[in-house]
Amino acid sequence: MTNTKPKPYWNPYAAGLGLGLVLLLSYMIAGQGLGSSGAFARLEYWLLNLITPGHIESSPYMAKYFANGANPLSNYLVFLVLGVLAGGFISGITAGRVRKTVDKGPRISNRGRFMFAFIGGTMMGFAARLARGCTSGQALSGGATLALGSWAFMFAFFAGGFMAAYFMRRQWQ
Amino acid sequence: MNFPLEPQGAFSLTTGLLMAFIVGIGFGYFLEKAGFGSARKLTAQFYLKDFAVLKVMFTAVVVAGLGFWGLVSLGMLDLSFTFINLTFIWPQIVGGLLLGLGFTIGGYCPGTSCVALSTGKIDAVWYILGILFGIFIYSEMEPIMNSFSNAGAMGETFVWQWLGVSPGVVLLAAVLMAIGAFSLGTVLERQKNGVVQPEGAETE
Known part of the structure; x- marks a missing residue:
């Protein structure tokens, strides 16, 4: 090496x-x-x-x-x-x-990054139960089998991602 | 061969779990190769700088979709032995939205957080603790979420059924949509020089 x-x-x-x-x-x-x-x-x-x-x-x-x-x-x-x-x-x-790293943009502290990671994870855990699956179980799998609800899920997922982007710019950019 | 193998009794439960582990290795391997162990790479999608999330996800959906429906039309894959995601339209839309918000706030989704963990990202530990906490909250609240989580129940409904066309038409539309979105994404990636690579990566 x-x-x-x-x-x-x-x-x-x-x-x-x-x-x-x-x-x-x-x-x-x-x-x-x-x-x-x-x-x-x-x-x-x-x-x-x-x-x-x-x-x-x-x-x-x-x-x-x-x-x-x-x-x-x-x-x-x-x-x-x-x-x-x-x-x-x-x-x-x-x-x-x-x-061993903390993956984040340059304008946020490690502690701030951990806090948002926990909050985002919590939302994700809750939402994945509600929607009966996450990005893999719904978007990828339901997407490939052309399940109607999974396609609705996929578009909603991208919409949600863009909605939070402005507020989270200090964490990533 | 009659696919799917396991639901038609082709092998034992233990063999099935071993197969799951092997399929999982492939899943994790390609997620990491795509750069999905990095929250910065994943979230750059939503700043229109790096379209890897869209490109990888849609390529995978189209490839698997063509293979899946190709096998069905050849009579080699039996849908009655295959799990198809049931449609509950309202919880899927609201859940999808909340999942998207959580993705940009937290930086990962459950699958990618595993790859982030196994490549040493400390933030992924906090993210995974969050997932477990979120699942706990939902499971405790389930009695009051129950009626909403079953709203808009449509059972096993396919996009092509809903539109009244054949699966091939929907797949063709998906391919065209993907090509359009990928081209637009590539233009934006070049404009912003936005594709994220590992810090200090060797250049090819």
């Missing part, structure tokens, strides 16, 4: 082609697309059930993940997301892009 400079990112069409083929493969193998917010929810319900099982039982919304003695972690999306962590690392380490 004499060269420590990070490699540039790929051409977006090449990365998009790769991602599209992985998405297609997911449908061919498992009969479902890609997703990630569902895995976060399953992990969270599994942890909650360890701490306070009675609370899970009292909520039909959360209890359905444990129906008939099921383990919420024994699931396609959970193992998919474990793979995402590994795949991201493999790509990053072979391109010199694994570094």
Whole structure:
């Protein structure tokens, strides 16, 4: 490792082609697309059930993940997301892009960035439950299968992204 | 071969989970290659400087869409064994909007935050804690969100059904829309010299 400079990112069409083929493969193998917010929810319900099982039982919304003695972690999306962590690392380490950093623009402190990351993450977690999926589960997967609601979701997602841009310019630009 | 394999009993649960892990590696690999482990790169889309989010996402949707509907029309992929996202139009529009806001505020989405985490971004740790907190709030509020989250239920509805055309027409329209948006994006990227690369990256 004499060269420590990070490699540039790929051409977006090449990365998009790769991602599209992985998405297609997911449908061919498992009969479902890609997703990630569902895995976060399953992990969270599994942890909650360890701490306070009675609370899970009292909520039909959360209890359905444990129906008939099921383990919420024994699931396609959970193992998919474990793979995402590994795949991201493999790509990053072979391109010199694994570094302990805070990703932000020059005009905001680390503390400010962490605060917005937490707030944005909270909105994302809430919204992904409401919409029954996130950028991968709805926009990518529902987009490819031409599901009507997923296309409405995709346009709303881009609209929301642009709406917040002006107010967040000090964080990024 | 009859696709999809797993729902038609082609292999065991354990094999299925192993397959999920392998598919996930591919997913994470291409997300990172696209630069989606970087919040600066992702959010530059919404300042019209770097169109990678739109280009990668739409290329993937079109490629997978053509493959998916191609296999269906050849009779090689059985829709009755395939999960299709159900349409609940109002929560999907409001949820999508809120997700977009959260994306620009927080810098990632759930999938990209995993890739950011595995490439060392400390802000991604806070983002992921936020996701878990947001899921917790929704799950606790679910009894009062329930009626809205089921508003506009249309079941398994495809864009082409809704428009009364064939899947091919919708895919062709998506391809044309993508080409138009990509060309416009490339013009803006060049004007602003806006494409984000890793800090200190080697130049090709």
